Amino acid sequence: MSANTSTSPTPQQIHWEENGVQHTARWRSEAGMPPPKRVVIADDRTNADVAYRLACEGTALLWRGDFQNARQLLQALARRADHKSKPAKKTKPAKAPATPTEAFHLHRQAQSQRARTLAMLLLPFEDGYTLPLRRAPDVQLACNEAYGRFEEPFVASLRELLGVIGAHEWRRTGVEIPALGARIHPYYGVFSPVRGEYVQLVAEAPLPQDTSLAFDIGVGTGVLSAVLAQRGIKRVIGTDQDPRALSCARENITRLELEQRIELKVADLFPEGRAPLIVCNPPWVPARPSSAIEHAVYDPESRMLRGFLSGLTDHLAPRGEGWLILSDLAEHLGLRPRAELLAWIETAGLKVVDRIDVRPTHPRAADASDPLHKARAAEVTSLWRLAAA
Template structure:
């Protein structure tokens, strides 16, 4: 599954603030595409968490000049307040009870978006070479180089984004164990991690078509499904993606698994490569909604663009007797965002028929978390591998 990262602004953005009686500015960086805050104040170890939270909610950013570890603690304090924990002096307002699963989803997304904007108001300065000019600041050059690439100019970014970069670096370093491969896959920053192993296992277990000479993997992501197909004996896999981060990530993972270009070929493409194949596999984003951050592009597919594009183009890219494997969760159905009837109509309208379907219930912590606002939908969720053929 690939992640579509919004393109960087053509003109570099700058953030402006006043410090020690002087007007200052610096390059602004936000992988989520957030604009630079218009109001910026200086904060340090003396800054009160309640005051900081109120200012952040009002859209005032806090540029940190104190101890780095204290900034991490302040961010944690802001998160507790955003989650209605640890608030003093008054009780949180009773939460609105949603009338439908769809309303629950939109309220949840709205709350997530507001929380993200608030927590992004704590800012960290970077000097040349990704050094942070704060006491007890860690060396983050490697994590930043992996995510941003080479960049020498000083800039300002949010503390929350930096911690995301550090976390992504650890994911990349340690990797994710994939039982179907007997190996680890190492996700890069901005590329969706295959932590939901049930869909990988489905691809490992599904019966292959008689012709295993070629397969297309649409939206290669980390390369995990291409690797599974190659290990299962598919002679050649052509894997596509339009995101360079995904292609780089897949290339590195395939090399670690000793799968060369002769077995798995990576191509830049929006969905399909040229030609036809006996097997075409796609694991598109599952929920038809607008993403609000880069990593969400692997989960949210506005207007089901990738799903509909795959279905509409599949028949023209299958050899006679070939199969298309669509790996899709029905979470959108339980949220009232896309009914099953609509999916079946799209399949039929694309000149396709269902020749088989395998279901599995996902195993992940959210499915059993009764405090999750979307618990009912997650508990009922089923992931399916749809085997499709041209009519």
């Protein structure tokens, strides 16, 4: 499961006035946010309440003070944003959402508003990803990994930079995958396999008799391709549209010394030909992503899911199987009923051979304060074994 990213062919510009002089710089936002129309200069003297009010109004603050103070200001903005989302004790409690679907959309709306507010604290980057701020860390390596080399000056949000730094740490240390007995190192913008239950399903499901070839649709970090190869599949072809995902998978496969058995290809879903086993872990929730990494979680109108199902019979070898890894969270949120999924399977000329279920163990499933707790607590992740009807 990968994150599809897209970049604008024409870089956007951000404009501001400083010391009576008009300035322009390249604008960068991996979330696709447009450059703020109004920008003011902020520094160590800027009051957090004033900064929060400006950010809520859509006015960005370009930081010229100490870097560590900027991080503290961002934390203060986050506290104010989180406090605002909670009703005051003396006020009438907010009306509870009527349905799980309404709760989901309200939650997404609140997340989006929070992200927009916190993204209003901006940093200036000079050539080579240098931050001209006191006590600024060296972020060149982290930015090179996320954005590419030799970047010209630009402006981006501190929140995005912290995400880039966090991704660099994930990439450096990796994620332990018990099914592999090894670590997978995710790239920025590529979904990290931190939810191990779906990997374990692929590690334990009974393989078809023919283990000569498998397709891994949406290869992402390469974790499922690696699991299949370690289980004895002689050749695996992993596909993806995202250059970051393909680079990430290639590095992980090389680390695991599986490059002789796993081939990567640029493709929208299927490569050419047929295979006895085709595996796909599409995004699980049919909703519109609002940032690069969310492409791995949200699948607008179930495009990838429906594309996989509708094309599966044309790419399965005789007596072959398609493994669909899918959570039923969308069903508990009222976004995609089980009957609709079963109808797509039938319409595609497929039958369900078996379904292997597992309950997630991630912390959010047990977090009663989560607005979507009821749905998450009921969630089941399944490996659907599909074959031509």
